[in-house]
Amino acid sequence: MKVTPPSYIPDGHCGYCKDSKLDHYALESESRRRAGFGGLVKESMTIGMSIWEMTCQEYDELINKGFRRSGTFLYKNDLLRSCCRLYTIRTNFLHFQISKKQRKIVNKFINAICPLASELSPLAKNTFDLGRLIEAILKSKDFYTKFEPSSFSREKFELYKRYQVRVHNDDPDDVDEESFIRFLCNTPFSGNEVQGKPQDWENLKIENWPKNKSAGTDYCRQSKRIGPTHECYYLHGKLIAISVLDFLPSGISSIYFIWDPDYAYLSLGTISGIKEIQMCNELEYDWYYLGYYVEDCPKMKYKDQFGGEILDLCTETYYPLAEVRKFIQNGRLFVIGEADRGNKGGGEGEKGGGEFFMPDNQYPNEGHVKDGFTNVAEKLYGSCDVEIIANKAGNELANKYSVSRTNQYNLPNVIPGVFPLPQILYWFQSGALDSDFETRLLIGGRSKKVKFSQLSDEGKGLIIDCIRLFGIERMKQVVLVF
Ligand SMILES: [Zn+2]
Structure with missing residues (x-):
């Protein structure tokens, strides 16, 4: 897969609601504001990159991690900060009941x-x-x-x-x-x-x-x-x-x-x-992918007439739309988890990112919202903890491993559906990532392999963003085009 480095792009406005929304919070309560996620957002936040080369198999796997392509542009939505949330939706003959x-x-x-x-x-x-x-x-x-x-x-x-x-x-x-x-x-x-x-x-x-x-x-x-x-x-x-x-x-x-x-x-x-x-x-x-579903966008409403499942990016599980509809009403963020377990996301002492790190499997699971499970987006992203833990991991990556992530195009420290910073830190501490990690670069048409230790601090930040998006294994197959 040959791609340009990913960019975090504020689109300036939202094409789905035409900036008409009065309430732009991801979560149910006011806690998001208290958590320091900023004020009202009236725009779409996109993570995007140009693809020079990709197989259909690779694209298939990325679709199931919430990406889509427009021509040769690959992108996904920041589900926390965008005013209209783009959820991956798929269906098939068994899920479809003709009206x-x-x-x-x-x-x-x-x-x-x-x-x-x-x-x-x-x-x-x-x-x-x-x-x-x-x-x-x-x-x-x-x-x-x-x-x-x-x-x-x-x-x-x-x-x-x-x-x-x-x-x-x-x-x-x-x-x-x-x-x-x-x-x-x-x-x-x-x-x-x-x-x-x-x-x-x-x-x-x-x-x-x-x-x-x-x-x-x-x-x-x-x-x-x-x-x-x-x-x-x-x-x-x-x-x-x-x-x-x-x-x-x-x-x-x-x-x-x-x-x-x-x-x-x-x-x-x-x-x-x-x-x-x-x-x-x-x-x-197996599946008919209908692209993105925006629950509160009338133009997208037709998609739910075909039944189907919605992707929970954080757990990489598809849930029947009928079961999660109540959680995404008015365009809210949803993450399915156990109701009584508190905020474990990014929790220390766990495997770095806690239980909500992105599994690196090829295709997501199918699931049902089990008893005792509910929408935990509020617990996960509504409190300050997740931001504090992510910032701490970011600082440690900067201090110990010279990873600079201060560029305006870098991904935010907290973003649903990518590997969290504490997970990246854990990979360094456990040896899954080290200074010998090799990336292939294509600069001015010439290809070369570069070890992590040979990169500038900013270059390291870039590679870390790629790993957050793609995971370690996939990153080994990526050629970054400059
Ligand atoms: Zn919008």
Whole structure:
């Protein structure tokens, strides 16, 4: 993985609520203010970096640590300080229960693309079969979709522009080809992953989905698309929508969906979501990643119509949305933990960061909020303790190991969902990190390995920020680009 050093970026304003929030506290009470986390925040705080090179496998693992990509920019949100909290959300066929409203949309769509809907399999009374949507697409003479690499075309750009201007009220002068390419065509993935193999593309075609075939399901495992993809929707030969997707080992990640405002009556956003959940099921991708969910943002509300789970960044566990909804209401911060154990986060005498250090496993767990567990964000981040302990660890890292972290782009001392400073200190004390720790750097196109002891104090601070984000093991695979 080749990345530029991470930066902590105050965005100046918040694009989700358009700075309209009156209450910007992460936590329920006033204790956050008392804890010295500052006053009202009316902006989005982002940790971001440019990616020069990355595999889909690496990106998949990072998605499950709360990152997302926009083109070749990789970022995650500071969940403590941003006024709108971006929670990673995923779902699948088992979590999805179609609503009455969605059924109506599907039926309307079927009737629009397949006027002889009576030719489809008869619908038993009082049941609803999602298979009819796929059947209708297959039998339709007017509608089809086409999967292809995430490449630029004039036709795609024109549709994108129409969508941005009419649906998002963008200024037409701001919507240019470069921004479209940067946002929806460029990727950090290799040419092989971008192009894919002919058989992988063949398998994506709806007519080849296993349940339409007698071939059985072994078939799709042999040749499974992994890579960035555009699914183009055509009606009467005209491009009417584009679904921008990343096919990843653990699931299909939805990046963006563009639709022609003239076809708003078809509710194509909903249709694409349902179809993609079905595609995950048919082609054996475990999860459908819908990106970020912002609980109190009306524009994001549609995502919870697909059911699913929300990622608790601190414990790296996904919890069913229905179980944690009460904790995140009004956009609050949530961390699930044992109710009666007090504030152990960053506690001394424990393994450095206490029980809330970020586990360095490949994929997070699935969980349920067990009895006796509740939202402990308040206990963890609402008191001064967490800040005091982190500052102390930061000072010790500076004094004993010459780690300077005073640059404006350094991560704050306390930030949810990254390895805490006490954990880093513990790694030094236990020998997991030492002055021989090697980092690969790419400076002016030339690659070299540098030991921790050879770095400037500021350079050490930079490496520590990377380790806080990625963990020790992953950091060994990272090349930092300057
Ligand atoms: Zn906001």
